[in-house]
Amino acid sequence: DTEVTQTPKHLVMGMTNKKSLKCEQHMGHRAMYWYKQKAKKPPELMFVYSYEKLSINESVPSRFSPECPNSSLLNLHLHALQPEDSALYLCASSQAPVESLVKTQYFGPGTRLLVL
Amino acid sequence: LAKTTQPISMDSYEGQEVNITCSHNNIATNDYITWYQQFPSQGPRFIIQGYKTKVTNEVASLFIPADRKSSTLSLPRVSLSDTAVYYCLVGGAGRRALTFGSGTRLQVQP
Numbered sequence: 001d002t003e004v005t006q007t008p009k010h011l012v013m014g015m016t017n018k019k020s021l022k023c024e025q026h027m028g029h030r031a032m033y034w035y036k037q038k039a040k041k042p043p044e045l046m047f048v049y050s051y052e053k054l055s056i057n058e059s060v061p062s063r064f065s066p067e068c069p070n071s072s073l074l075n076l077h078l079h080a081l082q083p084e085d086s087a088l089y090l091c092a093s094s095q096a097p098v099e100s101l102v103k104t105q106y107f108g109p110g111t112r113l114l115v116l
Numbered sequence: 117l118a119k120t121t122q123p124i125s126m127d128s129y130e131g132q133e134v135n136i137t138c139s140h141n142n143i144a145t146n147d148y149i150t151w152y153q154q155f156p157s158q159g160p161r162f163i164i165q166g167y168k169t170k171v172t173n174e175v176a177s178l179f180i181p182a183d184r185k186s187s188t189l190s191l192p193r194v195s196l197s198d199t200a201v202y203y204c205l206v207g208g209a210g211r212r213a214l215t216f217g218s219g220t221r222l223q224v225q226p
Contacts, residue, residue, distance in 0.1 A: 042219050056214075058211070090159050090160075098209065098211075098214070099209055100209055101209055102207065102208070102210075102213035103165065104165070105162065105214075106162070108159050109157075110159055
């Protein structure tokens, strides 16, 4: 199974809402990632977890709160978002921890987020 | 961070070979070169990775000259389904390996 799943596929939320994005992989990977992608732009790294510990935070605003409850799950909690946060949010995983050689990243299909 | 430069877009026809070049002048000794393909509204998909010379798999070849300051992704006999954005990443460990360049938008015509 080389699949990374993400739920929901689409999400519309108001600026006062609290919502969560979920990501799951069952490949035994020890690194998991959140990326943000705006239309016609490349994915931008947000957070990296290695061995369920936050390893990299790319100075992401605190209205985005990541969580890694176990080695298979990655959440992104959203609160008080702005319309400019509307984007495709991608989750990925890779076998080795990010501190060693990063080989193949497996990406999920993404969650399309619209903030009104 | 290893900065990469790719053509913004390329056009091709079905059945042709397509070569996409990525420049990475400040590549480090421990850096690998990785290419991903992305279709609209989908996550990127790994295509190929290499360190030097030539790497080939069932979908593509990757050519890396001796100085490693550039690399070329070669797609043999493209089809309409190869229409996508192709990203070159350069890095080994840490955030160096996780930074996407601007990508090349390949359009394959019938």
